[in-house]
Amino acid sequence: MVLLAAAVCTRSGKALVSRQFVEMTKSRIEGLLAAFPKLMTGGRQHTFVETESVRYVYQPLDRLYMLLITTRASNILEDLETLRLFSRVIPEYCRSMEESEVLDKAFDLIFAFDEIVALGYRESVNLAQIRTFVEMDSHEEKVYRAVRETQEREARTKMKEKAKELQRKRVEEMKRGSKTQGYSGGSSGGFGVSGGFGGNSGSNFTPPTETITACTQETRPPTIKPAGPNRAMKLGSKAKDVDSFVDQLKSEGERVVSSTESVSKMAPIITPQVDVEAVHIVMAEDVVVRAGRDGGLQNMEVQGILKLRISDPDHGFIKVQVDNTDSRPVQVQTHPNVDRDLWRSCGQIGMKISNKPFPHNTDVGVLKWRIQTSDDSHVPLSINCWPQENGAGGCDVNIEYNLENREMQLNEVTITIPLAPGAPPPIVNECEGEHEYDRGHCALVWRIPVIDKTAPTASMDFTARGAPDNFFPVRVNFTSTRLYCDLKVLGVVSTSDGAPVAFSQEVLLKTNVYEID
Template identity: 25%
Template sequence: MVVLSAFVANKSGRSIVARQFRDLDKNRSIELLSQFQTEFTNNKERGNFIDCEDSHVRYIFKPIDDFYMVLITNLQSNIIQDVKTLNLFAETINSLLSLLLYKSPNEHVPLKSTDEELISVHAFDLINAFDEIITLGYKENLKTPQILNSYNMWCMEETWKNINDESKERAAKENRKRDLENMDRRRRSGGYQNFNIGHGQGADPNVLQEAYNSYYSHASESARESFMHSQENKVEQQKSIPQYSYEQPEHRYNEQEEIHYQSDSISTEAQIEDPENSTGLMFIVKETISAQLSRDGDIESSELKGTLELRIADDSFTNVAIELEIENPKDKKYNFKTHPNIDKASFLNNGILKLRDSKKLFPSNDQALGVLRWRQVGTADDEQLVPLKLVTWVNPLDENKFEITVEYELNEKYQSLKECFFIIPLSEYGTSEITDLGDFNEGEIVIEGYDSSQGLVIHANEINQQQGVFTITVDNVESEESLFPINVTFVNLSDDVSTSLSNVAVSKVLNENDEQIDEFGSYVIIKSDDYNVV
């Protein structure tokens, strides 16, 4: 579709405001506008369009109250698209004229024939709106609100800046008002530190003597006696008036007025040292577990990140091939990633880790070298990646006092966990007590104290039962929801490779002559990262 021109016409078809979008000379434009007036008067019964075969144009028009919105297109233009464009013109012009003439952008105000002169006054505003809709004869993909925003030069950044400036101005006014109120309050309450009430109090006697010498010294005897008598009466009256004084009371510091609450910073990260490399060749499978458990013990989410580390302290083991016990190295649920210097094809096809370049050697500095990484995400209620399941029972005892019973169960691969912390997000102003040790012996589970950034810290030296329970009582707690989430940290070291939650283990090690190496150490370390009961 190509729109040659658009204009607003009155009831008789005479154009009021017109805009050409293609290269048309003045005479041709005037001819087309005049021709519409003639054809419109003679062909009103034909509908909302007029085809002029002689001029090779089509007029499409639509009434806007007492006026008409008219488009001039060529005969080859798609009339359906032209009608949509005409409707957009009519809607935009109607809204714009309501805004310009009656300051009512949100409500439709009927246009009257008497508004023709006002429309002519706002001709350039209408032309600018026409240019937003049509560019070089082709319609832009815009809607009426966007066109009006562009016409009003509305800008998101400017709007936010104005809102921010107004907010700052209101805040400054509030601060100024508050400061004035504080100053007035201090002025009313403070008063004078010391003041006396009395007539003539503090008058300088030299001034009185000077006044007497300047006037009464030359007066008659009776006048001098009258002046002296009046001064004596004033002195007696001042003595009879009680004197008042005000002194601001001294504030005495009371040691009980200020109470400092102190809390110690407690390390809740379970620590464990790497085992000693006594054989000269050692492998450590390190697995970090994140999980979110419900209070009922359901597993909402779980994730495991694993690393296979190699430590070599003997030069004779610097060129080895490591065969892993993995069902399918290409299994995407593990997302295995090998070290850049490891032969990836050998691992994916045969499950063997060896150097890509046979001329290179593994370092023998007895430092941990990660040769394989993997990541596994468990599904809901998948217990495979969760070494410790927890069920919490909360029982209200009194107002702001609760009893928390924690029931735990170890994964079937584990008989114990070396160290574990339970962190309950309590305020330090509350008190707590382990009221039931359950399956723990005395001293195996204790309350370490409060940490200002974490909460109540409970430390279990070792969980050596497959399942068990313990109970703690806390008070000064707002609600049950303030007891959660309970954060759990733990760590465990085992020389049993079957304790790997992802079932990754070293099954065989070969030297450069493809001879099997029997003596090597293999360990599994699991550690929690983001382990919570919500």
Template identity: 40%
Template sequence: MVVLAASVVSKSGKVLVSRQFVDMTRIRIEGLLAAFPKLVGTGKQHTYVETENVRYVYQPIEALYLLLVTNKQSNILEDLETLRLLSKLVPEYCYSLDEEGIGKNAFELIFAFDEVICLGHKENVTVAQVKQYCEMESHEEKLHKLVLQSKINETKDVMKRKASEIEKSKIDKNRGDKGGFMSMGSGRIETSFSDMSISSSGSGFGSGSGFGLTTDVDSFSTKTKGRQPSSATAPPKGLGMQLGKSQKTNQFLESLKAEGELIVEDVQPKVGQSRVAAPPPTDPITLTAEEKLNVTLKRDGGMSNFDVQGTLSLQILNQEDGLIQVQIETGGNPGILFKTHPNMNKELFSNENILGLKDPNRPFPTGPAGDAAGVGLLKWRMQSADESMVPLTINCWPSVSGNETYVSIEYEASAMFDLRNVLISVPLPALREAPNVRQIDGEWRYDSRNSILEWSILLIDNSNRSGSMEFVVPPADSSVFFPISVRFSATSTYSDLKVVNIIPLRGGAPPKFSQRTNLITENYQVV
């Protein structure tokens, strides 16, 4: 038996992978492979074709042919045995048996072919042996990697010690002002409650209106984080000194946190984990339209829940701009139900799409620049059973092969939105080391503490509406990889709500305003 070449050829005649085993010119090999599609024909049951000089032994694999080119004196039984062994190797290295999958793993296939056939003759090997030979594990290489990793860890330890020394020096400097530190906490709380009383009395709303209460609570929660209000509001006497002390307190607490003090977690409020806080507004009037998405997808296809809840909030920096009305436009989606705040004029909104207070002589409340929550004007909700409304679908295929589990995950995004900061979290079984990620469109990170594989894509737009990831873990049940959690954001919404104009009730030119639009995920899972 003499095998001249082993190839993977598409049914259209395109050569995807080819390995030559004997001394023969390239033009000769290309001519033999180019003649193969013309000789196969249709409707034939046998898997070989003979010409005057060579014999083609082939096997269909979906839309491809696995082909051996041998001389006519070769033993057909040995040729078929070699072909069967190669046909078992192709799926081992190419998880998608198409042109793209073969092209991505062409070199791995060539190396495997070399282990099976040497100088045109078949080697006595099995599939497991071929995979072991191709891995080419080296004890020296592993030892080198361990030494390199130990050096990296040692460098990190040195960096931590240096950082700790710097933080200790800062703490020693701050300890000189212990008296000021004792009054910092009370100073911050007094600042917040003083601002609350001013807001509730000067906004033009009663204590039971609902607007003043929401604004005051948000103002208190944000100012405990050390944010300094702008000069647009009228701060009480001594507010600047108290805020300066508050900033020093935060620096001191950060220093304690670097040293691992547990008390810091009880003192400092936790920042929301789902998204980063929006930057403070710079325009006199800012309107924010935000939608929160709750979606539950089924692992076998379909959707069990789709719910969108949106809010339109108003932020005014200066009190003189409080006497206004807001004119809006919606996308006209009949499935969206809008509901105004109880203090809003419902007839004015339903007839003219204008948001204004029932009492036109009462102004909207104002808030500091650091308070990004604003005042809620409008709420809406949309529920649907139409799967085409889902912005991102996830398809997960775990399959066990031998002592390994191969997991293929793909996403498909609709053209409705450009998704930003996409994070797909896949739960994994308890592992001693990170999974073997063989292919990914984007970046990945393994959270060993929670045993979660995080797949992140910075931006999904028209250039990458679909993508995939493949990884390998030890044998595990398919239910371990669910539920898959998804997080992302977008700058457009389902309601397509737009602020058209700001109408001043005292006359004059309309004040300058800006609009922010944001779509975020609140609970997005594949179960």
């Protein structure tokens, strides 16, 4: 099926939430939604209605409609199954089927819709998976917020510098004013008393000369204090307001760092890891792992995407050569605008319409892949957490990790072990790496900067109050610059003459859910 759009609308056709999955103009989707109520006829028990170009599949929700707009060539049975899943999502986030409630939860619904359908095609997900995916942390959102905080701090710093610059200009203006007063005073004394260039003129010019010399030597602005009001200095008062605001944040317990420190800390995030070329390729994977505390993998899923960003319109007509040497059953799907025959025959990504270039100045997802397994041998990192009651109201806990895939290098690894609510800080007896007690979340965080084949395993022992069930689920987070699936970009060539095109590439693997329960 090809799903064009999904919407929650009123009986009159007013759209409360609308999500388009293919390129459509705003006027087009508004026209389709406005035409839907006019096609409804009384006395019919159908849940779909068709026009010459599209099919409306709908389900009443009290005074609202859950509406899907598909092509007429789509399978009506698949449409109805997808509609049922959409209809089950609405009560998941809205307590009542009222317009105000739907509008309040609009973004949550849109995020859930995106998990059901991608690029117009239904994803193989259920309601529980959708709930989990929507609740996941977004790496892109964290980066955006961090960059925005850095920009705000830099703006405050520039504001202070601008205030100082205005202060210096004000001092210079006062200097020039004092010089002008010196000259005018000298002229009055010289010409007013003697009436010409007489013998008294030299003595009358002496005081102004001394005044000019004094102003010239006095070059440090802080020693000159303006007597009158200064409107230009009001920006400085705003800088003081910023300082007081920062002091207030500190008094409330917020951690505030200086602009220099924040920029240095944010440098690894906002600075590109590679020199970005006119053709830039990003290959990213998200890992979801759920395993049991007694061993055994319940489910593991890896979803990957290849994004293409072209900053120069002259490089729009290209083909990307991708090598897939993974022996595991990896499901690969190309964008509808990509030539599937070209991909199947020689593993190249090119536009289906040869005279149409790739979009520029935007991230275009052209290839997606997915692998799902319950085989223990495919887990990149195994965790063994063993709590044992010590007879004193607590447990002696031993937790160990082991890098199963020795070809991978895991970075910024954090292993979070929950503790019993209200329990005192644990006593760590032995730890390879760093550990931290998170009082706010009542958890023990184990941090390992790098896990690779040189140090594939390590353990930590600690004693804490609580029962064995209190130390689960154990959550793991890490990143890697090596993909789990063995897909590589070999090169980029021009479609006109086959000449190689310079490109840059970024590769990132990160965890979305990694739990041992």
